[in-house]
Amino acid sequence: MIKVLVVDDEIRQRQSIIKHVGWQELRMNVIGEAEDADQALKQFEAPDVLITDIRLMGSSGLELAADMRRRNPKLKVVMVTGYEQFEYAKTALDIGVEAFLVKPIDFARLEQVLLQIADGLEQERQLQAKLQGYAYKERASFLDDLLHGLLNEVEDHTLERQAMQYGLFADAAPRAVIVAVCSEEDAEWAKVMGDCAQMAFDGQVEAHVTTARQQMAFIVRAGTRDVWFGNALERFAESLMEAGVPGIAIGIGGDAASPSELANSYRHAVSAVNQRKLGVKGPLYNWEQLIGDRKRSHAQGIVQRAIDYMNDNYMNNLSLRSVADAVYLSPNYLGALLRSELGTSFTDQLVAIRVARAKELLLAPDLKLYEVAERVGYQNFGHFSNLFKRMTGFTPKDYRQFQSMPGNE
Known part of the structure; x- marks a missing residue:
């Protein structure tokens, strides 16, 4: 009226x-x-x-x-x-x-x-609505092209100026792309997702656009490492589930310091949310966490191969370089991985493996002590004895005697 x-x-x-x-x-x-x-x-x-x-x-x-x-x-x-x-x-x-x-x-x-x-007035309002519709479509088209990397050839300063015309990156705060996906294609669910995002992120959603069927992308004015951001994400997920949005999954991309970096953030968010197809439970999928998990998994795999090689070859004259060569790494990198994944150095890890095997061999009474040392890779018995005592608190002889006592078998 x-x-x-x-x-x-x-x-x-x-x-x-x-x-x-x-x-x-x-x-x-x-x-x-x-x-x-x-x-x-x-x-x-x-x-x-x-x-x-x-x-x-x-x-x-x-x-x-x-x-x-x-x-x-x-x-x-x-x-x-x-x-x-x-x-x-x-x-x-x-x-x-x-x-x-x-x-x-x-x-x-x-x-x-x-x-x-x-x-x-009615004609003015209709014209204004039409112009707003054109502006919305133009803005949505710009956002879609930006997120899909179709503007990567545009110079940064030109892209930033154009982004500011659409109300993006008006300040230097980082932005992050969040992708929300539901299992049903329905315009009503898209509206619900948009409303929930605005409420959960306290008005810090700078823009949103439908980037694919059943999928919306939100550009949020916040750093992903902020505690506030994490709390807002949880509120977003909870509000979507409470609203009954079916099959909801939310992917979080990395921080973007400029419009040109939004494409990477979007790609990471999509990759993160696609983890649900691999059986990873949701509803929140964080790209940086997933990448961290992948890196940790990769590092753990390398370390395990190195440990396996050391277990198979502990009796030989092993060095950090020889083990690194066996797993196709540089000695420095393998040494760093052992420290980060196991909290120990290569030398200490090798000693631990050899001492563990020596403890088994010492249970055989027919083996002489120096033979045990040689079988686990030590030609110098005195050196072996010192290392063994440092690791167990016993000399090899005392350990054998202790294990031979009744009740210690």
Whole structure:
């Protein structure tokens, strides 16, 4: 409905206008009345149409119209006067008054003027909606191209300027792309996901776009390592599940410091959310965590191959280089992996393997102590004995005697 404010210092005149006009047919609604400019400016709702007497207590209707027009340039104004004061006509035209009516008011004429205003406002709103639709489609197209890496050839400064035109990256804060997927294609679910994201991230969703069937991408103004971001993600997932969005999965990409980095963040988010197809449980899938898991898994695999090689060859003259060569790594890298994954050095790990095997061999009474040392890779028995005692608290001889005691077998 079109909102109308009636201003006149005569209450009868105000009531007459309100009573004798068919507001419903005009698609209009009187939201208030006032006797002067002060009351008019204090109205809670801003009107679309102002009907005012040209003479008011304390100021003129022209001044009121000009003041309200500064606040709302689209305001439509109908002036009413008790005299044919045409000296006001030029001023009225200057501020864009739609009509100038003389009292006593011809209500048929007033309704005709208001109908023209209503039709004009409707046309303006339709045009505005169409323009907004074009702008939304243009923005959505830009975002879609940006996230899919189709603008990678555009220079960074040009891309940043274009992004700012669409309300993106207006400041230096990092952004992250979140991809939300549900198991049913439904426009209503897309709206629910958008609403839940805005609430969960407290208005920090800078943009969102449907990037594929059943999939939406959200650009969030936050760093993924922020505690706030993690809490917001949990709220987002919980709100989607509470809303009943079916088969929800949320992928989180890495931080993007500029528009050109959003494509990587989006790609990572999609890769993360696709983990659900591999049986990984959701609903949250963090790219950096998954990458970390993959790196850890890869590192653990390398370390295990190195340990297996050491277990199979502990009796030989092993070195960090010989083991590194066996698993196709540099000695420094293998040494670093052993420290990060096992918390120990190569030498200590080799000693632990050899001592563990020596403890088994010492249970065989027919083997001499120096033979045990040689079988686990030590030609110098004294060196072996010192290492064994450091690891177990026993000399090899004492360990054998201790294990041979009743109850220690």
